[in-house]
Amino acid sequence: MSNIPEDLKYDKSHEWIKIEDGKALVGITDHAQTELTDIVFVELPEIGAEVKTGDVMLVIESVKVAADVYSPVNGKIVEVNEEVESTPELLNQDPYGKGWLVKIETDDSGETLLDAAGYRSSIE
């Protein structure tokens, strides 16, 4: 059973989002990291990059496959998790914690995003 924390928002493309004080913290879900298998490389975006909802924001490479990660909001990348560049396994080991990917400055409220139940039914 996939771990889907109740206090987060989700995108159909398997990103989780936590919006607080005009900033969206984004990562990939437990379901995503299981499907991808061992993650070996994360290509993080530039700080300052502008993103629109649905844009490919970064690429994750696993032993089996390369996967696009999409921006769930409109905004600007203000922080990236450099630790995942040196230790990509963090995405497999702790996708909701140490495996966070980017922080996006945004005006979006996240209302159109899925809640935990909505994401759960989208993957079943």
Added chain:
Amino acid sequence: MKQTVLYNQHISLSASMVDFAGFMMPVKYTSIIDEHLNVRKHCGLFDVSHMGQIKILGKDAKSFLQYLIANNVDKLRIGQVIYSPLLNETGGVVDDILIYMLNETEFLLVVNASNIEKDFTWIQTHLSSTYENVSIDNMSMNYSMIALQGPDSEKLMKKTGFELADLSYYEFKEIYYKDEKIIISRTGYTGEVGFEIILENSLAESFWIMLLNEGKEFNLKPVGLGARDSLRLEVCFPLYGHELQDDVLAIESGVSWAIDMNKESFIGREALVNTRSNYKLIAFEMVERGIPRAGYDVCQGDNSVGKVTSGSFLPSLKKNMGLALVRKEQTEIDSEIFINIRSKYVKAKIVKKPFLLPFNRRKN
């Protein structure tokens, strides 16, 4: 969706399951990289029950096989296994298979899961009236298959009480387990010392559990299809659907060593003699960062010269490497090539095969 007899075992071990050739198979239990490294260092247990078994029986079985396969059946003695591509009339590969000689009139073929029906139909179609005393039996639904691979696999088999010390590479024995005959061969697809066990479905679960329990002291871990692929790629073993294809000349795919052109007649021989070969299977290592994958374009200068057939991060070598089918010209070791990875041209260089030596070619 089909399941092997060991499906519940995989679920109880928390395996991530995927559809492979119509079977729900474990792609990993813990991590592809950990499982891969554990096979190289200790030993690993694989469920390969999705693969197929076809029996060829009768007085003319041997001569029929000699026509059917590209390798030489005369090399086989009772108790031996041989590897061969099955060629089609244009010299491409229908499948790559193992042939076990059980006795003078009984041969067991082990075939790839994705090709079971195709191979059976192929064999049936080519069984002309020339071979009167031959019957073929698709036993795939009756048998399960388990692979035990890794440097500690011999110690584990010894502990379980099977007498296998006199079994050489590519030999097999029929042994009793729970009063039923099972086949244990010294074969495998990982490049490590190991065994493959073919047994009736009803025996598979207890055999698997028995090995996992006895294997604890040797760090035996279950291994999924993900690591099975990275293990075979490290030693450059070809895979049907990647290096071996129906429309790629077998001699371009790196299996020439298993084709005996001295045989007077076999399916595909004429094509191999008459068709000009323009391509070659090369091994390459990424120089710039990127992971090559099957289907990616390979370029030299301004030209596309071929395609990647297999590519991955290789855990033992900690490098991104792959195999590609490219035009023969300018394929010397160290030549520079570019792999088109998601629209970026990423530098790589041609290297010697294999990336890692299989156990039987290592100096120690």
